[in-house]
Amino acid sequence: xxxxxxxxxxxxxxxxxxxxxxxxxxxxxxxxxxxxxxxxxxxxxxxxxxxxxxxxxxxxxxxxxxxxxxxxxxxxxxxxxxxxxxxxxxxxxxxxxxxxxxxxxxxxxxxxxxxxxxxxxxxxxxxxxxxxxxxxxxxxxxxxxxxxxxxxxxxxxxxxxxxxxxxxxxxxxxxxxxxxxxxxxxxxxxxxxxxxxxxxxxxxxxxxxxxxxxxxxxxxxxxxx
Amino acid sequence: xxxxxxxxxxxxxxxxxxxxxxxxxxxxxxxxxxxxxxxxxxxxxxxxxxxxxxxxxxxxxxxxxxxxxxxxxxxxxxxxxxxxxxxxxxxxxxxxxxxxxxxxxxxxxxxxxxxxxxxxxxxxxxxxxxxxxxxxxxxxxxxxxxxxxxxxxxxxxxxxxxxxxxxxxxxxxxxxxxxxxxxxxxxxxxxxxxxxxxxxxxxxxxxxxxxxxxxxxxxxxxxxx
DNA sequence: ACGCAACTGGGTCAGATGACCCACTCCATC
DNA sequence: GATGGAGTGGGTCATCTGACCCAGTTGCGT
Numbered sequence: 001x002x003x004x005x006x007x008x009x010x011x012x013x014x015x016x017x018x019x020x021x022x023x024x025x026x027x028x029x030x031x032x033x034x035x036x037x038x039x040x041x042x043x044x045x046x047x048x049x050x051x052x053x054x055x056x057x058x059x060x061x062x063x064x065x066x067x068x069x070x071x072x073x074x075x076x077x078x079x080x081x082x083x084x085x086x087x088x089x090x091x092x093x094x095x096x097x098x099x100x101x102x103x104x105x106x107x108x109x110x111x112x113x114x115x116x117x118x119x120x121x122x123x124x125x126x127x128x129x130x131x132x133x134x135x136x137x138x139x140x141x142x143x144x145x146x147x148x149x150x151x152x153x154x155x156x157x158x159x160x161x162x163x164x165x166x167x168x169x170x171x172x173x174x175x176x177x178x179x180x181x182x183x184x185x186x187x188x189x190x191x192x193x194x195x196x197x198x199x200x201x202x203x204x205x206x207x208x209x210x211x212x213x214x215x216x217x218x219x220x221x222x223x224x225x
Numbered sequence: 226x227x228x229x230x231x232x233x234x235x236x237x238x239x240x241x242x243x244x245x246x247x248x249x250x251x252x253x254x255x256x257x258x259x260x261x262x263x264x265x266x267x268x269x270x271x272x273x274x275x276x277x278x279x280x281x282x283x284x285x286x287x288x289x290x291x292x293x294x295x296x297x298x299x300x301x302x303x304x305x306x307x308x309x310x311x312x313x314x315x316x317x318x319x320x321x322x323x324x325x326x327x328x329x330x331x332x333x334x335x336x337x338x339x340x341x342x343x344x345x346x347x348x349x350x351x352x353x354x355x356x357x358x359x360x361x362x363x364x365x366x367x368x369x370x371x372x373x374x375x376x377x378x379x380x381x382x383x384x385x386x387x388x389x390x391x392x393x394x395x396x397x398x399x400x401x402x403x404x405x406x407x408x409x410x411x412x413x414x415x416x417x418x419x420x421x422x423x424x425x426x427x428x429x430x431x432x433x434x435x436x437x438x439x440x441x442x443x444x445x446x447x448x449x450x
Numbered sequence: 451a452c453g454c455a456a457c458t459g460g461g462t463c464a465g466a467t468g469a470c471c472c473a474c475t476c477c478a479t480c
Numbered sequence: 481g482a483t484g485g486a487g488t489g490g491g492t493c494a495t496c497t498g499a500c501c502c503a504g505t506t507g508c509g510t
Contacts, residue, residue: 004487006487009487023340025252025340027251030466030468032467032468040488042468042489043487043489043491044487045468047486051468051469052469107332111329111332114329114398115249115329123399124398124399126398127399151411155408155411156411158395158404158407158408159408162395162412163387163391164391165390165391166387166390166391166394167387167391169335169390169391169394170387173339173348173351173352174348175349179380182380182383183380183383183384186376186381186384186415187384189415190415193418228457228506229457230456231457234457255497256497256499257496257498266458266459266460267499268459268501269457269459271498271499272457272458276498277498277499452509452510454506454508454509455506455507456505456506456508457504457505457507458504459503459505460502461502461503462499463498463500463501464497464498464499465497466495466498468493468494468495468496469495470492471490471491472490473488473490474488474489475488476485476486476487476488477484479482480483
């Protein structure tokens with residue numbers, strides 16, 4: 001109803017589309033359903049976007065850009081690496097629990113793009129982004145606990161992404177909180193066992209294992225193997 | 226064209242529907258697309274099934290029943306637990322690689338059922354089935370290597386399912402074989418570290434850890450973590 | 451051979467859907 | 481306060497879709 005710049009209208013439509021998709025799936029996100037969700041008239045849709053497909057393509061872009069969590073590390077200093085990872089995963093899980101529809105919509109969009117020729121590459125980009133975020137989180141977790149990783153970080157990031165995906169999917173399917181939390185404990189254990197423990201023991205390498213104040217020591221390691 | 230009993234017609238239509246879904250998604254599996262795939266006329270569809278929805282429901286049942294692999298243990302006796310698990314996961318992965326469309330269709334059906342009220346419970350049953358299969362595979366893997374599990378088997382099965390799901394999903398998204406194999410190695414390591422090693426060492430418990438011929442010792446343990 | 455019920459073909463129908471159109475109405479600017 | 485274009489409303493149109501129908505055919509048991 002109200003007059004508004006195209007940009008804002010587009011953005012509202014994108015949000016509305018995401019909302020509809022999370023409830024009805026991509027195929028349920030018809031132009032009419034979307035404008036209805038947005039409280040607009042059908043004509044406004046084609047004023048803002050060339051076509052439904054164009055909106056979907058843009059939505060996919062926005063969504064990849066906005067993706068933020070794979071592992072949500074808590075602010076407080078955790079005790080050891082495993083516990084820190086577990087807390088991070090639990091926090092991620094809480095986000096999923098709070099907003100399951102969001103996750104469903106993400107899976108929905110991924111699958112849609114996987115079988116839409118013109119969107120080839122989106123799924124790839126999405127997972128690249130997930131791993132990128134995972135790398136950052138894992139690096140931070142190691143830094144904070146003064147650990148370092150035995151395997152290349154990007155590789156471990158892929159493991160983390162696989163675990164969170166699997167945990168999320170299973171939880172969306174059966175909603176079993178307890179199981180999800182137990183799997184998270186397993187995931188934390190598994191990931192932490194790829195880390196080298198911090199206690200001021202024998203420095204395994206020639207590098208002079210400096211302070212462990214939590215900021216500087218980048219803990220880059222094992223880029224081979 | 227040919228005359229055939231309803232049962233066979235139904236089964237052909239179900240296969241055709243699965244094929245269409247793997248290519249076009251559930252929403253692309255219109256009655257027309259399905260009968261086209263099956264080489265039938267539209268009327269035959271409604272002769273065999275009440276409605277499209279009924280076909281979809283039956284498909285979902287069939288598919289859950291046919292589900293077979295989560296971990297495909299090789300026939301030859303593996304060396305140690307980790308290696309055996311890795312080989313099993315690699316074999317599973319080969320199956321996925323050979324038939325990616327099948328996996329896509331499975332995810333598609335899962336998501337469809339998750340947001341279809343009348344099919345609530347399918348996703349749940351599907352994951353229950355996965356875990357059931359995983360339990361069997363893990364038990365066999367332990368038996369074969371004379372190991373036992375430190376955590377309850379059903380719990381470990383959930384971990385395995387999460388891992389295979391995550392690995393499969395990531396591979397479907399980016400098709401990176403190397404990464405999938407590296408994540409599989411990680412998964413094998415992680416799972417194996419929940420097993421108790423076989424070598425004739427000190428029996429940790431009072432139970433008289435009997436033979437390890439690979440059949441009888443059920444290796445049930447830790448039902449209480 | 452014959453009857454009849456299982457099965458098929460080629461249609462119809464109503465509703466949904468994406469795309470699009472054009473007369474109208476605001477509002478900012480001059 | 482005139483005016484031009486950004487934005488809106490209420491349609492239309494072709495196509496797709498699920499459901500359904502009914503006159504015909506064909507194979508099987510008798």
